[in-house]
Amino acid sequence: MEPIHWLVVFIILCVLISFIANKKGRSGLLLFFSMVAPAVPLMMIASYSLGNNMDAKPIAMWFVAFLCPVVGFFWAIMAKNKEQMAADTGSYGGMKKCQFCAEPVRAEAIKCKHCGSKLDLDA
Numbered sequence: 001m002e003p004i005h006w007l008v009v010f011i012i013l014c015v016l017i018s019f020i021a022n023k024k025g026r027s028g029l030l031l032f033f034s035m036v037a038p039a040v041p042l043m044m045i046a047s048y049s050l051g052n053n054m055d056a057k058p059i060a061m062w063f064v065a066f067l068c069p070v071v072g073f074f075w076a077i078m079a080k081n082k083e084q085m086a087a088d089t090g091s092y093g094g095m096k097k098c099q100f101c102a103e104p105v106r107a108e109a110i111k112c113k114h115c116g117s118k119l120d121l122d123a
């Protein structure tokens with residue numbers, strides 16, 4: 001493949017992973033830049049360390065570049081979603097933890113959908 005094709009694949013991959021993070025209530029944009037930003041210096045290091053080895057160079061450069069979305073992908077799928085974060089911390093991203101059954105419910109909820117308890121709005 002031409003380098004430009006790899007670039008397109010790289011960007012698509014980063015965007016897809018950012019969408020996964022977004023769906024989990026995390027900042028997809030932040031993750032996107034966290035994957036793209038280190039790819040450039042990593043590619044420069046790979047390019048520099050291989051010197052004049054023109055056969056291995058593009059493969060090595062794209063290999064290190066693609067490590068960033070791979071790490072980002074694992075981070076995104078391992079990241080807890082809003083419900084899990086709310087259950088852990090008490091409230092997160094518009095969710096809160098029911099003080100009776102400890103299940104995550106919406107912050108606006110006045111009645112727990114899990115146990116049916118009446119909830120304090122400020123809890």
Ligand SMILES: [Zn+2]
Nearest residue numbers: 098101112115
């Ligand atoms: Zn409950």
